[in-house]
Amino acid sequence: MGNGFNDTRTDGNHSASKKGKKLEKYDVVVCGGGLAGFCAAVASARHGAKTCLVQDRPVFGGNSSSEVRVTPHGAAAFHVYAKETGIISELLIEERARNHEPIFENGWTNSVWDMTMYDLAQRTDNLTFYLNTTILDVRMAYERKIASVVGYVANTEMEIELEADVFVDCTGDGIVADRAGCEWRMGSEASEEFDEPHAPLQASGDVMGSSLLFKTKDLGYPAPFTAPDWAAKLDNPDFFYKQGRNPNDMRGGYWWIEIGMPWHTINENEDIRHELTRYVLGIWDWIKNKDPLTKELAANHAIDWIGQVPGKRESRRIMGHYLMTEHDPLNRTVFEDEIAYGGWFLDLHTPGGLLAPTSEHASSEGYDETSPYMVKSYCGPYGIPLRSAIAKDVDNLMMAGRNISVTHAALGTVRVMATTALVGQAVGTSAAIALKHGISLADVPSQAIREVKQTLLRDGCFLPNATNEDELDLARTARVTASSQASCSGSEVKAELQASGELGHQDEILRQRKGQWIAISEDVLHRVSVCVTNLSDTPQIVEAKMIPVDHIWDYRCDANPPLAATELEIMPGNYQWIDWDVQLSGDDGLKPGTYVRLDLLANPHVAWHCGNGIVPGQTCAYEMGEGKMRRDWNGPTRSFRVDPPQRAYSPEHVISGVTRPYRFTNLWRSDAKEALPQWLELKWEEQQSIGQIEITFPGSLLWEYRGYSPFYRDPQCPKDYRIEAYVDGRWQELLQVKDNYQRHCRHTLTQSVQTDTLRVVIEATNGDPSAGIYEIRCYQG
Structure with missing residues (x-):
């Protein structure tokens, strides 16, 4: 320019x-x-x-x-497989692949x-x-x-x-x-205007405040700190520990260093910045020099960075x-x-921030995920x-x-x-x-x-109520086959945990109802099994239900009548596999291509163990209250077995029109027992002229951005692959890609190819033993 x-x-x-x-x-x-x-x-x-x-x-x-x-937040903080895709995903995947810095909540x-x-x-x-x-x-x-x-x-x-x-x-x-x-x-609308559950009784100019973040560095030796005279003077532990402002990490990044009202978040932004700076220094002075709970923890930490641009949450909303x-x-x-x-949940911060009686409501409750406030906000x-x-x-x-x-x-x-x-x-x-x-x-x-x-x-985005209906996408009319396909027999428990007899995680205890989504591909389901521990010395009864659900975010506990229900008797002992002969078929309402949810109802004497790793598209949740579930823990797969195994990863899923688990897995996944390379093939009844090929690979969907480590490349994502066309009686290589880690890849051919058969050959992944693809699209040149 x-x-x-x-x-x-x-x-x-x-x-x-x-x-x-x-x-x-x-x-x-x-x-x-x-x-x-x-x-x-x-x-x-x-x-x-x-x-x-x-x-x-x-x-x-x-x-x-x-x-x-x-830190950029979104739906994936509360819902598995809900990470935002499109341009934002392209950016975040690229940043993780390039960046040496671990992700911390804020400030890093x-x-x-x-x-x-x-x-x-x-x-x-x-x-x-x-x-x-x-x-x-x-x-x-x-x-x-x-x-x-x-x-x-x-x-x-x-x-x-x-x-x-x-x-x-x-x-x-x-x-x-x-x-x-x-x-x-x-400002805030009155509840009478729209009858909103979170709206106050009276309308006001109250808005959420702005935050100023800071970062510290562990020097490995004592690092003294003296606050300037103009810093905020904070001496009351109740200000922190009884008002939802827990300085629980010495690395910094406290979003609750927040101020808005009574200052105007636009016209008085500089006043807010100064006040926030005063409080950052005063809070660090409390942590370093006054708080008996943090002084030793913070002894070797020094402030490395203090922001001077407030992160603003709210001002004008354009009609x-x-x-x-x-x-x-x-x-x-x-x-x-x-x-x-x-x-994201309905996260309304308390107007005034640090100047208010308490911090943001969920924080002041200690992030109790089952409180009435969180139930109505999820x-x-x-x-x-x-x-x-x-x-x-x-x-x-x-x-x-x-x-x-x-x-x-x-x-x-x-x-x-x-x-x-x-x-x-x-x-x-x-x-x-x-x-x-x-x-x-x-x-x-x-x-x-x-x-x-x-x-x-x-362009790689996801919409809950839309699927690929692109008439120009030639792949939608192809017959799809693959070199192999994985089936799902369930999720086993780590052998070392079973050998130790120790509880894997406190979240495994059935303090409330828990559910496991199971993708159904067959027209029968003979048996399901779960691995549990009876923590008591007497037999325990756990109610079990098989419930049809609309999709993996269908959190309703009893909206649909169960396909089957029973009581499981569990004798004292660790890591027991309990069988349930459900004997379900289409006559009972079992539908291939859908999810059912296996629910175990609450019994605090019993633990339902998590499986060893995550089975793609098969997630779990727990009841938070009022007949509503929410994502359990970090979205693992709980232990279960199914008979017969379900062919949940068929090759035809690549033209399902959806590029993530939702109403079904929507994923082709090769059999992990079959060595790479593995291929997926599109075949048409007539010759096609193909000039552009677009592929959506698995990976970077399960968690939000902060769930991924430095230099991260998702193991499920193909690293090396090639695209071939069958031309004149032989396979012709159209292109080859090395060292890929992006999930959405577009390839424009230098010259259109005339073929009735196209295949993607995945030679190596970034670590997963199975090849996988969510979607393939083909377009004319």
Whole structure:
């Protein structure tokens, strides 16, 4: 990019007067380079729109950047196999593969993450970006249309004016929408307005606060600390231990160093930053020098970094064509214009933060996962409508991020960054599609929503209520076979645990009902077995039920009548396999291609042991209260056996239209007993002209971002593979890939191939003994 300066200099004294103005024209201008804005801009550019991304900081990432260091959260924190995919997944997988730094809750983000985003921005065609550029003004063409935005590039004395057909406000504070005259809300709606369970009785200006993070370093020797006089003076342990502010980790990263009210989170952001800095120093002084519970633990720790950019949770919310209330995530409303999903709980922080009587409600309860508050706050995965991301008052303005059209209560779940990244990708995609077809943004939800959904799916995203229906995808008409396929006999227990007789984990005890999802592929199920320990010295009875469920996030305990029920008698002793002859068939309601859930009801004298590792697509949960389950522990597989074994990983799953476990496993997985290489084949009745092949591999879905280690490459993901076509009576290699770790891979052939048979040969994985594929798509050149 040129600098655009008009440069005048005087002779002799080297002084200079510099004034610069630039006027540039784009199809789409995205204001704000956090995860929502970044994903919006990349998506828009990838779909052919000439796009400009404007960011007021020197790095991308917003709250997730190395300046703020908030860990990106999302649905996978509470739901297995719910990790966000698409551009955000591409970025996070890349960062883990490159980064030496372990992930800690907050405060540990380093510049590798910034550079991962910067690298993608540099490599994206059709994308121009300006960092360190603040939006100062919005110029209107007429009342309902933005003509341009005006920004100022710091340290350059340059003003830029950016014209565009579509603008996307991802500024967090809704600066563009506000300057354009859009209606917005800020504060908390009264419960009477929408009858929301989390809403207060009276409406107010209360918003969630901002946080300032810090990081420490263990020096290995004593590290003294003296707080400056202006630091907060904290001497009362109740402030910490009775108000949900537990300094339980010496590494830092306390999100509860949070302040908002009574300061205005926009106009008084600098005052908030200063107050937070005072409290960071005062809290560290308490931990290092005053708290008898932490002084010794923190003796060798020194502050390594203190943020100076507050991580903001809430300010303006721009009114769109639909206002999401908390009823939508709680009831999992199905939207015709669904373009993203969420699954974080309804996490509403206490207004005032450190100045309030208690911290965020779940924290003040000690994160009791079965409390009435957590039961009413657990939600998702749920869909998010496009209409909540289209401004109702300006025709060419969209939003993505924490400023979309939601109530304060609903913002508690949709505000987390992995969720906003999905909305951002959907908004950028929608903008490009609207421009391509020459339709208004307001008409996209009714006139082009199918194309938006199908494009998002093709780009690696997941939508709870949509599947691949792309008529151009040639793979959908192919017959699929494979060199081998795995079956599921169950999940065994570690031999060393059985030999020791010790309890594997406290979460194995049946203090409440627990369930294990089992993928059914056969039309009969003769027997199921579980491995349990009777912790008492008397026989125990455990009720067992086999319940049909809609999908792996169907947490309803008794919504559907059980297919079978019994009482299991368990004698005293450790690690016993208990058989249940269920003898189920189609006549009993057993349906191949669905899940059933094996539930064991509560008995605190009995432990149901976890299996040895995770069986793909077979997860577990426990009852949290009020007839609702939630993900158990970290989503392991509990011990079980099934007879007959279930062929849960058939090759035809690669054209099921879904790229993760959901209503079924949706995964082809080769038999682990068969050595690699393994192949999967597509065969058509007639010759096809194939120019593009797109593959979605397994991996990086089970947990959220912080569940993955430095330099991580998911073992399930194929590392080395090749694609071949059967041409003129022999196999012809079309391409070969080495050292892969990304889950969504697109390959454009240099020349289209004419064939009726195509196969993917997986030569090596990143560690798993089985080859695996979720989806293959094929398109003409």
